[in-house]
Amino acid sequence: MNDLRDLYQEIILDHNKNPRNFKKLDDADRAAEGYNPLCGDHYWFYVKLDGEKIVDVGFHGAGCAISKSSASVMTSMAKGHTKDEFESVFQLFRSMITGESKFDEETLGKLAAFQGVCEHPSRVKCAILPWHTLHGALAGEAKATTE
Ligand code: ZN
Numbered sequence: 362m363n364d365l366r367d368l369y370q371e372i373i374l375d376h377n378k379n380p381r382n383f384k385k386l387d388d389a390d391r392a393a394e395g396y397n398p399l400c401g402d403h404y405w406f407y408v409k410l411d412g413e414k415i416v417d418v419g420f421h422g423a424g425c426a427i428s429k430s431s432a433s434v435m436t437s438m439a440k441g442h443t444k445d446e447f448e449s450v451f452q453l454f455r456s457m458i459t460g461e462s463k464f465d466e467e468t469l470g471k472l473a474a475f476q477g478v479c480e481h482p483s484r485v486k487c488a489i490l491p492w493h494t495l496h497g498a499l500a501g502e503a504k505a506t507t508e
Contacts, residue, residue: 372474376430381437384419395422395494397486397507402428406436406494413443415499420491427475427484432491434471444499451492458485 386392389407396403402424409417418436423429439447454472456462458479466473478488486507497505 366477369474369477372434372471373426373430376433377426380420380429380433382419382433382440383421385421386417386419389419391498391501393494393498393503393505395490395497395505395507397424397428397490399483399507400425400428400487402487402490404428404432404491404494406432406491406498408495408498410444413445415439415442415444415447418495424490425487427478427487428490431475431488434474435491435495438470438472439495447499448496451496454492455489458488 385405386407386409388409390410391408392405394403394405402422404420404422404424407419408415418439420432420436438450450472453465453468454475457464457469458475460479464473464476475488478484490505490507493507494505497503
């Protein structure tokens, strides 16, 4: 279990230090701003769509290690998938990180790295903010907050 925790810690640190898709998309079809007032996490997300498919996604802004690494892992996962596929992973991740259901590492892959976050309720909003914001962008909403 300790080895696994170390690995999870490493994934979060790596994605915080070298966030994937950390860029503004000038030709984005949708964009949304996300803000978590409790922590100060503040990001903008951009999505390029081809029909139902998410062909590119990027984000920029600033926040804590949990929010930034969550945004990085999420954008890596979302790219190449349909909006519906994104929504079902979002529901799954949300129910696990809020403690509603058990973490399923096989289904979540790298997202399982965030399972330690559910032991710290104040950080759950940090981890979920990027998801709320991209979800909002796909639904045509320009702003999302964790409140
Ligand atoms: Zn935060």
